[in-house]
Amino acid sequence: MTIALDEFACRIRLAALDLCHRKRTSHIGGALSVADILAVLYGDVMNIAPDIVNDPARDRLFYSKGHACAALYAALDIRGFFPAGALQEGFIVDGSYFTSHVSHRLPGVELSTGSLGHALGVACGSALAGKRRNLPYSVFAVLSDGEMDEGSNWEAILFAAHNRLDNLIAIVDYNKVQGFGAVEAVMGLEPLAGKFRAFNWSVIEVDGHDPSALKSALSAAKAGRQGRPHCIIAHTVKGKGVSFMESQLAWHYKSPSDADLHAARVELGQL
Amino acid sequence: MRNAFINSLYELAAARDDIFLLCGDLGYSVLEVFADRFPDRFLNVGVAEQNMTEVAAGLAREGYNVFTYSIGNFSTLRAMEQIRYDVCYHEASVKVVAVGAGYAYGPQGVSHHATEDIAMLRAIPNLTVCAPADPVEARAAAYFMASHCGPGYVRINKTGEASIHDPATSLDFAPGRLLPVQAGNDVAILATGAIVAHALLEVRAAGKSWSVFSVPFVGGYDPAQLREIAQAHGLLVTMEEHQLNGGFGSSIVEALSDMYAVGNLPSMPRVRRIAIPNCFIGTAGSQDYLRATAGLTLASLRS
Numbered sequence: 066m067t068i069a070l071d072e073f074a075c076r077i078r079l080a081a082l083d084l085c086h087r088k089r090t091s092h093i094g095g096a097l098s099v100a101d102i103l104a105v106l107y108g109d110v111m112n113i114a115p116d117i118v119n120d121p122a123r124d125r126l127f128y129s130k131g132h133a134c135a136a137l138y139a140a141l142d143i144r145g146f147f148p149a150g151a152l153q154e155g156f157i158v159d160g161s162y163f164t165s166h167v168s169h170r171l172p173g174v175e176l177s178t179g180s181l182g183h184a185l186g187v188a189c190g191s192a193l194a195g196k197r198r199n200l201p202y203s204v205f206a207v208l209s210d211g212e213m214d215e216g217s218n219w220e221a222i223l224f225a226a227h228n229r230l231d232n233l234i235a236i237v238d239y240n241k242v243q244g245f246g247a248v249e250a251v252m253g254l255e256p257l258a259g260k261f262r263a264f265n266w267s268v269i270e271v272d273g274h275d276p277s278a279l280k281s282a283l284s285a286a287k288a289g290r291q292g293r294p295h296c297i298i299a300h301t302v303k304g305k306g307v308s309f310m311e312s313q314l315a316w317h318y319k320s321p322s323d324a325d326l327h328a329a330r331v332e333l334g335q336l
Numbered sequence: 337m338r339n340a341f342i343n344s345l346y347e348l349a350a351a352r353d354d355i356f357l358l359c360g361d362l363g364y365s366v367l368e369v370f371a372d373r374f375p376d377r378f379l380n381v382g383v384a385e386q387n388m389t390e391v392a393a394g395l396a397r398e399g400y401n402v403f404t405y406s407i408g409n410f411s412t413l414r415a416m417e418q419i420r421y422d423v424c425y426h427e428a429s430v431k432v433v434a435v436g437a438g439y440a441y442g443p444q445g446v447s448h449h450a451t452e453d454i455a456m457l458r459a460i461p462n463l464t465v466c467a468p469a470d471p472v473e474a475r476a477a478a479y480f481m482a483s484h485c486g487p488g489y490v491r492i493n494k495t496g497e498a499s500i501h502d503p504a505t506s507l508d509f510a511p512g513r514l515l516p517v518q519a520g521n522d523v524a525i526l527a528t529g530a531i532v533a534h535a536l537l538e539v540r541a542a543g544k545s546w547s548v549f550s551v552p553f554v555g556g557y558d559p560a561q562l563r564e565i566a567q568a569h570g571l572l573v574t575m576e577e578h579q580l581n582g583g584f585g586s587s588i589v590e591a592l593s594d595m596y597a598v599g600n601l602p603s604m605p606r607v608r609r610i611a612i613p614n615c616f617i618g619t620a621g622s623q624d625y626l627r628a629t630a631g632l633t634l635a636s637l638r639s
Contacts, residue, residue, distance in 0.1 A: 177426065186393075187390045
């Protein structure tokens with residue numbers, strides 16, 4: 066697929082806004098903050114495509130921020146993992162697997178998530194299997210900043226470094242806003258990069274809305290097999306791309322109205 | 337029982353290369369032989385049972401048949417949501433093993449008493465819950481779980497249990513089956529786990545010709561066998577080293593009631609449930625002392 070990464074990210078944002086608007090679902094803020102990360106992963110860095118979802122050599126993505134489902138579903142849809150129209154028709158419809166926290170019953174979704182703090186540990190198991198069997202794949206885990214409060218993540222962070230899982234790349238979508246307030250007000254993470262470094266991870270901090278910076282950071286991490294797991298701290302903005310949603314806690318919960326959607330589409334250059 | 341299970345797992349790991357053993361920094365003097373022989377399929381994940389269970393789910397999705405090993409409540413209750421969501425919902429081939437069923441670690445205190453695990457785990461879909469009674473059943477449990485594709489839980493007592501089965505006999509060791517240990521009449525004792533041997537001793541000491549069944553798999557009972565046992569005895573007695581609420585005895589009563597409600601059982605049998613009376617026992621005590629204090633004895637039928 067040849068599509069410019071910024072165009073891919075824009076299409077993810079538009080599709081996520083449309084899903085949250087039509088189905089009155091939450092978490093558009095976190096979907097907009099992770100859009101560029103997913104565009105770079107699915108548009109460039111990851112060895113994954115609809116015809117290799119069961120290939121043992123494929124790269125794996127464990128999407129820990131399952132609540133931001135709209136962005137992952139949109140990215141997979143744009144890359145053709147779902148039959149045309151299936152997402153738009155099935156999203157949170159009775160009896161479909163397009164639940165509003167991601168479901169492994171959908172093609173291309175490696176793990177159902179929604180309860181925070183699970184996917185990094187599972188990614189560690191997948192990465193460990195890759196090391197033990199000498200398989201070439203890379204394992205990516207996309208985490209939210211709020212879920213860094215979960216103790217299970219820190220168990221996994223210890224584990225990955227001790228076991229030298231250099232085929233593991235964790236990406237923190239650090240949009241600075243969690244469920245009930247600003248991250249620094251609820252449970253401060255700083256110095257986050259310093260914490261990962263102290264746990265013996267290799268850390269790159271990057272602008273999470275700069276596709277070329279993300280691409281070079283993720284590509285370097287994927288290529289770097291020097292005994293340390295990789296953490297990409299992606300500094301992002303919750304609600305990125307829609308000015309009235311940016312850094313606003315309310316958009317963790319609200320769904321866009323008709324007028325909101327129209328204004329958002331104008332800002333994203335689609336109207 | 338613990339050694340019978342681990343030795344069997346060692347044999348199985350020698351025969352098939354998918355078996356992977358994770359431990360949560362427990363297993364001193366028990367797991368070393370496995371770790372030395374199969375270093376590529378063993379890992380001590382440290383004192384981190386949530387992560388152990390997640391790593392197990394990750395290994396399982398890559399084709400390994402993973403056993404997680406710890407004691408008491410650590411491999412189970414501590415990682416309950418990981419068991420539910422990462423393992424059971426994803427139907428991962430992860431077998432959770434807990435050593436120290438009931439009061440097996442009696443003197444260590446309530447932290448180490450595994451007395452609510454059956455109730456909590458049997459509520460989770462896709463999970464096969466197994467509580468072997470003796471070393472023969474523990475060996476059978478290892479073989480069953482190694483060939484079982486999907487989630488499992490094995491609740492093991494510890495050490496020094498007498499065998500209630502002749503090792504030479506071939507057990508009908510499968511979910512749903514109640515294994516006859518002693519044939520009799522009037523009363524049928526249905527017990528799960530190491531307390532089966534205790535029940536058997538009590539019946540024999542009292543000179544009773546009662547039936548005794550070992551029930552190593554909790555839930556999903558064979559209706560024909562359960563009906564036959566219910567109709568052949570005037571009283572059923574369930575026995576478990578576990579709390580009364582929601583445990584093994586509850587599972588038997590539920591099964592009988594469901595059968596009776598839809599006409600698969602002509603009359604509802606009398607059932608007495610012997611279990612820990614929904615309490616913690618915080619005093620020090622041997623396994624025998626704590627069992628007696630909790631009333632896990634056939635003598636409690638008189639009250």
